Amino acid sequence: MIMSNLDLNNLGNLQKVLPPDWPGGFWWHWLVFTTIIINAVLILVMAFIYIERRGMGRMQSRLGPNRTGPFGIFQPVADAIKVLLKEDIVPDTADKVVHWLAPLIAFVPTLMIFAVVPFGAGWSLAGDLNVGVLYVTAIGSISTVGVFMAGWGSSNKYSLLGAMRNVAAVVSYEMPLVLSVASVVLLAGSLSLHEIVQAQSIPFILLQPLAFLIFFMAGCAEINRSPFDLMEADSEIVAGFHTEYSGMKFAMFYLVEYAEALALSALITTFFLGGWQGPLLPPNFQWLWFVAKVFIVFFVMVWTRTTLPRVRIDQLMGFSWKFLLPLSIINLIATAIQVLVLPEGSLWVMIPVNFTIAAVLILIGSNFFTPGRGRVEV
């Protein structure tokens, strides 16, 4: 046990967040959990890809992949092997270093989000990080740098357009996203993801319907899921920022896309759907609730992807700045007032109040909202 010889006292705060019953100390905890998380993420991503392709097939009145393994269940594996064996092509005019580094910079932060996501009571790599929400929002936007590097480094005009769109979308959607989480934080009274889950005796989706909708939509825009998928709009700019990527580097971006979807589903589950909490299952199997909720959220994303057309860039921007942002600010203030006024233990009162607020705000907002100005005189 070389690891146990290390002076663990110098690790500062991290030492304190260790689950007390975890054997072997910090480094073993770190190693085991990292391995588990990376594998869990990869497996869940494969499941997502499978669900997306089969689900879309079902909704589009076709079969979807059904040849590899029973019900085509090994299709993601086959895809991965195919993509690994492909030639890695780097354009002549590309900025080689940036081009090479971009997939990594996009992928690593996405993986790092899972360090604080609680899969069960006390089950996360960084234990009960007390600034979890801050960490998640901060880390979550780093991927954009990778995407922009990809767009710039490929020296392809489609890539550049896609990357610019991505940056613009992330910058404008970060705000409603954070503001809607802020109202959740107000209710829970903590930035720790664990405590947010534990505070949900009533799932926050009922207490904060508007914040949920805003978070969901803004999140979809950030990870460019339909109808906000215009960073890689195939009918306009071919494949956006990853046009010039092939082989494993392309696989990394593909992975990022679904890992981000997984991260968003996990965060929505944590913030609004009660995390790992759920009836029936014994404490050691409550992570099953978490996984089930994650899949439900992801299914809604697949559903919107097959149903809705894509918005235009000015409409995307307008939707964030003119619609989501004012609504999330009003919602935050309303929540703050409710938290201040309502006596302890009367959370359920917020259900009708907040549903009314959400309905009224959406009604008023949609009447005043005009998306984009359309034609520009040139």
Added chain:
Amino acid sequence: MTLKTEPFVLNMGPVHPSTHGVFRMRVVLDGEVVTDMEPVFGYLHRGIEKLAEERTYGGIIPLTDRLDYIAAMSNNFGYVLSVEKLAGIKVPERAEYIRVIMAELQRIASYLIIIGAFLNECGAYFTPFVYMFREREKIIDLFEMVSGQRLTYNYMRVGGVSQDLPEEFLPALDKFLAQMPVCIDEYDRLLKENEILLARSKGVGILSKETAINGSVTGPALRGSGVKWDIRRADPYSIYDRFEFDIPTGSAGDCYDRYRVRVEEMRQSLRIIKQAREQMPAGPVRTKVPHLVRPPVGETYAHIETPKGELGFYLVSDTSISPYRIHIRAPSLINLTVLRELIIGWKIADLFVIFGSIDLTMGEVDR
């Protein structure tokens, strides 16, 4: 210090997911806004007009299949009409009805593709496209019954059609006629009021009445701008004067109107098919015409309303077995001329929505 700027020139195509074939647009961008656009075409040029000068009148029919390859029946129809006009050949009643049924089925099939592709360009990830293709498949099956082909039918002949309808055709047609209105209603429920679709296509790419007429735009693009011009009514060919149908028109001339005009025209086509199916007499489907038609010296122009617009065939005969000159007035090519005017000032995303709503097939543009 002043920073150097230069226009952002983007070559979209000839290989691009949304250009429906090999079409290139040289686009000058200012950020997302298109400030200039130059269409470049000719990638699919096969010299059909020149090839036709070396072939017999009957042998040209397969070439016309390859013009607007998603509406091959209509092309056949236009061509044989012009030859019959030139040579003065009468067509049996039953053949006329069969031709009308085929042309209208082809119109529906073609519109299904175009609407599906248009919605794809709006960003609906293949869902409407696949649904439209499901319906188109039924029409293709009908065509396969009569001609044995699924894309290039080569079904019509000078003086009639190649063969009578097989016995399983009419039941299958009846089944299709019963299903299709339900399907169109289903699509309308999904798409007609869709908020994002409205935002993307209403007021986008407005083609004014004046521009449309000046550019001799025809077809749904013209009717979307509110001009009630349909050759089936304006200059009835074949037996179109016997049927009741309306000519749907739009008002604003935007992408949404062009899309709606197509949907309404599918309903009208179904109406025509129903009437034709009821009135269809028995009898021969082809007049005796010599294999090598030798029309008298002269020239003629016959035009029909295809899904794209006015398709015209100009034929010059010098009494030999092949035409001295053939010119094809391809609606796609003429409609393409207004594209630049529509696109300038809009965003890249609108570029393809407008492109898809005008509806161009490269086989016809390049010939």
